Amino acid sequence: MSAPALEVRGLEYAYPDGTQVLRGADFHIHPGERVALLGPNGAGKTTLVLHLNGILTPDGGDVTVAGLAVQPRTVKEIRRRVGIVFQDPDDQLFMTTVRQDVAFGPANYGVTGEELDRRVMGALTAVGMAGVVDRPPHHLSLGERRRVAVATVLAMNPEILVLDEPSSNMDPASRRELADVLAGLEITLLMITHDLPYALELCPRAMIMNHGRIVADGPTAALLGDRELMSANRLELPLGFDPSLARPERLPAP
Amino acid sequence: MSAGHAHALYVHGDSRVHALPAHVKLVALLIVIVAVVATPRERVGVFAAHAVVIIAAAACAHLSPRFIGGRLLIGAPFLAFAVLLPFVGGGDRVVVGALSLSVGGLWGAWSVLVKGTLALAASVVVTATTPVPALLTGLGRLRVPVVITEIAGFMVRYLEVIAGEMHRAKVAMAARGYQPRWAWQGTALATSAGALFIRSHERGERVYDAMLSRGYQGRLPQLGATAATRADWARALALPLCAAAAAALAVIG
Amino acid sequence: MHIPDGFINLATSAGAGVTAAGGLGAVLHRVRTTLSERQIPLAGLAAAFIFVVQMLNFPVAAGTSGHLLGGALVAILLGPWVGAIVISVVLLLQALLFADGGISALGLNVVNMALIGVFVAWLVFRLLTALLPKTGAVLVGAAAVASWVSVVAASGGFVLEYAWGGTGNAPVSTVFAAMVGVHALIGIGEGLITASVLAAVLAVRPDLVYGARLLGVRRAVAVRADRRATATFVLAGIAAALLLVVVVAPHASSAPDGLERVASDHGFAWTGQASAAAGSPLAHYSVAGVPDAGVGTILAGAIGLVLTFAVGALVLHISARRGASRSTDDAVHR
Numbered sequence: 001m002s003a004p005a006l007e008v009r010g011l012e013y014a015y016p017d018g019t020q021v022l023r024g025a026d027f028h029i030h031p032g033e034r035v036a037l038l039g040p041n042g043a044g045k046t047t048l049v050l051h052l053n054g055i056l057t058p059d060g061g062d063v064t065v066a067g068l069a070v071q072p073r074t075v076k077e078i079r080r081r082v083g084i085v086f087q088d089p090d091d092q093l094f095m096t097t098v099r100q101d102v103a104f105g106p107a108n109y110g111v112t113g114e115e116l117d118r119r120v121m122g123a124l125t126a127v128g129m130a131g132v133v134d135r136p137p138h139h140l141s142l143g144e145r146r147r148v149a150v151a152t153v154l155a156m157n158p159e160i161l162v163l164d165e166p167s168s169n170m171d172p173a174s175r176r177e178l179a180d181v182l183a184g185l186e187i188t189l190l191m192i193t194h195d196l197p198y199a200l201e202l203c204p205r206a207m208i209m210n211h212g213r214i215v216a217d218g219p220t221a222a223l224l225g226d227r228e229l230m231s232a233n234r235l236e237l238p239l240g241f242d243p244s245l246a247r248p249e250r251l252p253a254p
Numbered sequence: 255m256s257a258g259h260a261h262a263l264y265v266h267g268d269s270r271v272h273a274l275p276a277h278v279k280l281v282a283l284l285i286v287i288v289a290v291v292a293t294p295r296e297r298v299g300v301f302a303a304h305a306v307v308i309i310a311a312a313a314c315a316h317l318s319p320r321f322i323g324g325r326l327l328i329g330a331p332f333l334a335f336a337v338l339l340p341f342v343g344g345g346d347r348v349v350v351g352a353l354s355l356s357v358g359g360l361w362g363a364w365s366v367l368v369k370g371t372l373a374l375a376a377s378v379v380v381t382a383t384t385p386v387p388a389l390l391t392g393l394g395r396l397r398v399p400v401v402i403t404e405i406a407g408f409m410v411r412y413l414e415v416i417a418g419e420m421h422r423a424k425v426a427m428a429a430r431g432y433q434p435r436w437a438w439q440g441t442a443l444a445t446s447a448g449a450l451f452i453r454s455h456e457r458g459e460r461v462y463d464a465m466l467s468r469g470y471q472g473r474l475p476q477l478g479a480t481a482a483t484r485a486d487w488a489r490a491l492a493l494p495l496c497a498a499a500a501a502a503l504a505v506i507g
Numbered sequence: 508m509h510i511p512d513g514f515i516n517l518a519t520s521a522g523a524g525v526t527a528a529g530g531l532g533a534v535l536h537r538v539r540t541t542l543s544e545r546q547i548p549l550a551g552l553a554a555a556f557i558f559v560v561q562m563l564n565f566p567v568a569a570g571t572s573g574h575l576l577g578g579a580l581v582a583i584l585l586g587p588w589v590g591a592i593v594i595s596v597v598l599l600l601q602a603l604l605f606a607d608g609g610i611s612a613l614g615l616n617v618v619n620m621a622l623i624g625v626f627v628a629w630l631v632f633r634l635l636t637a638l639l640p641k642t643g644a645v646l647v648g649a650a651a652v653a654s655w656v657s658v659v660a661a662s663g664g665f666v667l668e669y670a671w672g673g674t675g676n677a678p679v680s681t682v683f684a685a686m687v688g689v690h691a692l693i694g695i696g697e698g699l700i701t702a703s704v705l706a707a708v709l710a711v712r713p714d715l716v717y718g719a720r721l722l723g724v725r726r727a728v729a730v731r732a733d734r735r736a737t738a739t740f741v742l743a744g745i746a747a748a749l750l751l752v753v754v755v756a757p758h759a760s761s762a763p764d765g766l767e768r769v770a771s772d773h774g775f776a777w778t779g780q781a782s783a784a785a786g787s788p789l790a791h792y793s794v795a796g797v798p799d800a801g802v803g804t805i806l807a808g809a810i811g812l813v814l815t816f817a818v819g820a821l822v823l824h825i826s827a828r829r830g831a832s833r834s835t836d837d838a839v840h841r
Contacts (some may be wrong), residue, residue, distance in 0.1 A: 055463050076469060084467045090415050091460040094548065095474075096387035096407050105468035107475030136387070139416050156468060263604055288610045292517045294675065328606065343677055364676050369513020374606050381604055389603060399535055401547065405596045408551020409558065417556045417562065441703045441732060448707025451584065454556040454736050455715050458549035466546065 003067050005160050005188040007080075010061035011051060012046075012212075021047045023040035023212035024061065029160070033068075034189040036199035036220060040234035041155045044194035045192045046087070048209070052190075066159055074127040080109055083153030087164040089145035095138035098148055100125070101137060105156040123155035134246070143174025147181060160188040167195045196224055196237055201248055208233050213245055221246075265382045268487065271315035272383045275482040276392025278490040280379045285494035286376045289501035295365035300504040301372065307497045308375050315383045325378045326371060336366040361442050391480075404474055412457070420450055508576060508661065508690070509601065510616055512609030519672025524614030530622045531595055538588045546589065553585055554593045558600070560704075578624030578661065579632070579654035579699045581644075583718035584708070587629035594621035608702075619664040628657035632777030636722055643728030646719060647706050651698035651740055657752075658697045662690035684756040695741055706730040 006029045012024040021044045029035050039045055050056040051063055054075040063070040065081050086092045094102040102120045111119060124130040127147040137145060146166060148165055153161060166182070167175045175198070182189065182202055193199050199220055210233045216223055223229065224243035230243040232238065237243065271279070286307065293300045312322055343359020365485075384392070390410070394403045423446045432442060515523075557577045562634075577597075581590035598616050601607035610614045636648035666686055670679045707715065710729050713719045 055466055077469075079467055079469050082467075084464075086460065086464050086467075088460070091457060094408065094411055094461045094465065096390065096411055097385075103464075104470075104475060108469035108471060129341075134385075136385075136411075138411065142417055144484065152468065196451065249433045284610065287512055287609070288517065291513050291520070291611050300706065325606075339677055362674060362677065366511070366514050369674075370511040371611065372668035373609055373611065374513030375605060377603070377610060386604065400533060402596060402599070403555055403594065404547050405551045406594065406600055408548050409596060409600060412552055412555040413558060413607075416552070416559045420559050420562075442697075444700045444703030445707040447700075448704045449711075450559070451553075451556055451704065451708055452712050454552040455549060455712075456553035461552070462545050463546045473538075490632065 002043075005031045005066055006052065006190070007035070007064040008048075008061070009064075011048065011058050011063065012060035013047060013051065013056060013058050015228075021212055022058070022061075025209070025214055027207055027214050027217060029188060031159075031188055032186075032199065033205060035191070035204040036203035036206040037190060037192045037209060038194075038196070038199060038206055038223075038233075038235060041061060044212045045209055045210045046164055049164055049192065052162060053079045053084060079136065080105075080156050082161045083156055083158030084220075085146075085149050085153055085161070085163045085166065087143070087168065088117070089149040090138075092149040093145060094153060096130070096136055098135055098137055098140075099133045101148070102133075102152050102155045105152060109156065119155045119157075121221050123151040126154055127151045128177070141174070145172050146174070146178055147168065149177075150181065154185075158187070160190065161185065163189070163191045163193075165192055165194065167193060167198045196235065196243075198247065198249060200224060200243055209233070209238060210234075229249075236247060263381045264385045265317065265321070267313060267316050267383065269316045269383065270309065271379070274383075274486055274490050275395075276384045276388040277395035278392075278482045278486050279384055279394060280392050281479075282490045282494040283376055283380045283427055285491065286497050287373045289494070290369050290372045290376070293369075293501045293504050295361055295368070297504040300500050301368050303500045304372050304497050305375075307493045308379065311376075311379050311493050313380055317379065321382070322375055322378055325376055325382075337372075339363040339366070351449070380498040392505060395440045395449040407474075410460075412454075415457075416450065416454055419453060420446075423450065508616075508620065509598075509608035510612040510619075510665065512611045514609070514674060515615055515668050515672055516672035517611070519668055520611050520615055523534060523612075523618045523668060527595075527617035530691075531617065534588050538592070538665060550585070550589055550596075553581065553589075554596045556627075557593060558597050561597070568722075575697060575700050576620060576624060576658060576661070577626035578620060578657045579628035579650060579697070580704060581624045582629040582657075583632055583650050583653070583705060584716055586717040587625050589717075590629075591621045591625045594625055606751065613782070615665075615668055619661045619668075623664045623813075624657045624661040624704050626652040627660040630657045632718060636718070640723060641722040642707050643719075643724055643730045643734075644707070644714075645724060646716075646724060647702045648736065648740075649731045650718070651702040654698040654701040655691075655694035655740075655744055655747075658690050658694035659687060659747075670746070680756050684752045687756070688748050688752040689742060689753055690718045695742040698740060698744070699737070703732075706732075739808055740796050 007023055008027050011022050011025040012020075014020045020122075025048055033089070037045055037048075047056065051058055051070070052065070054070045054072075055062075065078050068074050068081070070078050077220045093101050095104055097140065098247065101119055102123055103116055106116055106119045120133065121130060124133055127150050129144060129147050129151060132140060132144065132148070137148060148162075150166075163182075166177060166178060170178065175195075179198065179202060182191075189203070191199065191203060203220055206216075206218070206223050207214050208216040208223060208229070216226075216229055224237060286304070290301075290304050293304065309319075312319070339362040340355040340359040341353075343356030343362055345356055345358035347354050347361070348357050349355075381389070387407070387410075390403050391406050393406070394400065424443075428444060429448065528771060546784060557575075557580070560580075561577060578594060580588070581593050584590070585593060598613065598621060602613050602616070603799050625628050631653040632649050635643060639645045639649070666679065666683045669682050669686075673679075673682065700779050708716055709719060709724070710727055713724055713727055716724075719725070
């Protein structure tokens with residue numbers, strides 16, 4: 001087996017006010033895997049994500065991305081390799097046009113001219129948003145903004161894509177369109193979500209996080225079928241949804 | 255007074271005015287406004303000439319007179335106080351019906367109205383033909399400090415987001431029967447403005463995290479500034495220079 | 508307060524433009540070391556916040572409403588340096604995009620609202636907090652007073668510019684009475700709102716308030732509205748407004764009239780006609796038919812104050828209604 005795309009060992013972190021959020025989180029993800037990260041509010045999922053590219057510095061433990069440890073010296077390269085799509089696309093799309101926003105990442109890494117245009121159009125085409133390239137982001141719908149937010153990260157050619165609650169607040173059609181986009185990407189994926197059917201559909205593997213630790217890790221259908229585990233971690237399936245009967249239409253890439 | 259709104263200022267089009275680089279249009283606008291403001295108020299004919307210049311520019315930009323007129327109405331309240339001038343002005347007076355008006359005050363009102371209106375019409379032509387992001391890069395090309403244009407960019411981007419948050423807070427308060435009429439009832443509104451500041455700040459921090467995540471090193475990459483050719487300058491400045499010449503003749507003559 | 512194009516002559520506008528550029532240049536130079544990369548997005552969000560708060564109409568009295576200028580608020584929240592930059596950016600975009608304030612008058616508006624408005628507020632705030640104990644209540648009270656002074660000072664800046672290069676033909680003393688008088692009343696609302704906004708932030712995130720950090724107020728503090736202090740502030744503001752209109756305004760004419768003469772002597776002839784002569788009912792603040800000059804002046808001042816306030820209230824009322832209907836339009840548009 002190849003080196004993990006992402007390896008997290010014994011991660012610990014407390015906020016400046018003393019709240020301990022991460023208490024020894026441990027896991028690794030192999031190249032090409034698609035993994036869902038589940039867990040109740042306050043479990044530390046978003047805090048964990050901010051460690052994956054060195055925005056936050058852990059009090060203990062370490063993060064390695066494709067063999068490269070996250071350190072102040074490596075942080076620039078790490079941020080190219082780990083593409084994070086934040087929960088609120090309005091936080092992610094901060095420039096005045098979609099084009100400028102998608103170009104922001106690659107331009108920070110010295111990409112210019114025609115190559116930059118190619119990256120921008122390539123990333124927008126991958127998410128089906130090439131038509132809005134010159135629009136201001138705040139004139140797009142939430143679903144469109146989410147897809148453009150994914151494009152801003154894809155334009156950097158990352159090795160692993162991390163999404164923080166990609167399907168929240170979206171109408172069913174937008175949710176489906178985004179699923180189509182994500183399913184079509186050939187990339188390592190880590191997806192935080194409360195949307196359990198979404199996790200089952202897109203990710204063969206899932207982890208459950210609670211109290212700052214990974215408390216379960218296994219095939220998504222198996223975790224979702226374990227009632228005790230689910231209720232111990234404040235997770236609930238939608239009424240009438242049976243994971244053993246659900247047949248994900250898209251069997252994810254091996 | 256301020257009643258700014260994030261209305262759709264830009265009117266999509268493919269006219270020659272639309273195609274000009276933003277910084278060239280900004281320079282042209284400044285020339286027209288300076289010419290209008292410098293024209294002595296008694297030279298009514300010169301103001302007519304300025305109006306012709308602005309109408310010609312609007313026609314080149316395929317903007318209808320109705321559109322320009324509508325936009326002028328939005329600016330009209332800012333000029334409303336001009337109506338007071340004939341009453342409070344000094345000097346010779348003229349009797350119109352039951353009113354005794356100051357001649358100087360009437361000239362003053364005319365001056366404020368005509369100059370304010372023409373300047374506004376000129377700026378409408380530019381803002382309707384130039385997308386806001388292009389205006390900002392244009393300002394950057396005119397050597398406005400990067401700090402200013404970058405802060406302006408973030409402001410433009412988040413204006414509607416924050417206005418939306420404020421609007422939702424107001425709706426939520428109105429839904430529970432809040433309808434302030436007196437100053438001391440305004441504290442709830444001010445408190446929600448305080449909460450809005452905190453939310454704006456926290457959003458600023460998240461935006462900064464998102465920027466860092468994509469390799470931000472302390473400077474925004476300079477993207478999308480179009481260079482201007484000599485022909486662009488000639489095309490953009492032809493009309494404004496007519497206005498400037500008219501104003502110069504009026505001042506000398 | 509936003510001066511449109513053509514209200515002040517070109518020479519004065521250009522002079523103000525140079526002053527504004529110089530002042531802002533000094534401010535930018537000063538913050539170059541402290542305005543970290545992190546603060547650029549934060550300042551942009553603060554500018555959007557100020558713009559939105561200026562759109563928000565607060566009740567003044569009986570269904571009329573006013574809104575915040577924000578000079579004191581930004582000075583105390585962000586510090587005077589970043590605050591002046593933020594207000595300047597707001598003014599720039601208001602002039603360029605929303606026809607609020609003229610483009611040739613941008614320098615004048617930056618001088619009045621971003622430089623005078625912010626730095627006068629900061630000086631008053633620093634002075635008061637230096638003299639008084641450093642508590643949350645003092646901070647909020649000092650902010651209210653600083654807001655009032657800053658609004659009045661900004662309107663004073665306008666009067667001075669009008670005296671130099673006004674094209675409106677109203678006597679300077681009338682303009683002084685109208686602008687400074689009305690703004691002495693507007694300043695009361697500005698002070699109350701600034702104080703309430705600051706109190707709301709101090710109760711949750713005092714660490715975000717520059718003025719609080721500077722004074723060492725670090726813990727969240729609940730500052731309750733003190734009825735007596737509020738009443739004192741409002742009454743003092745009204746008294747100061749009357750004092751300015753009745754006592755100071757008549758004297759305001761002498762010096763600026765001198766400035767006008769200088770201006771006309773130097774060839775800016777078309778602005779010179781403004782020098783006030785007798786004839787207008789309120790000219791020089793003596794009411795015809797009232798023999799005693801002193802009483803006449805006071806009466807004229809009071810009438811002027813009431814009239815200008817009525818007109819101001821009407822304009823605010825109309826713009827508030829326009830604002831309300833337009834924000835519903837926006838909601839539909841969105």
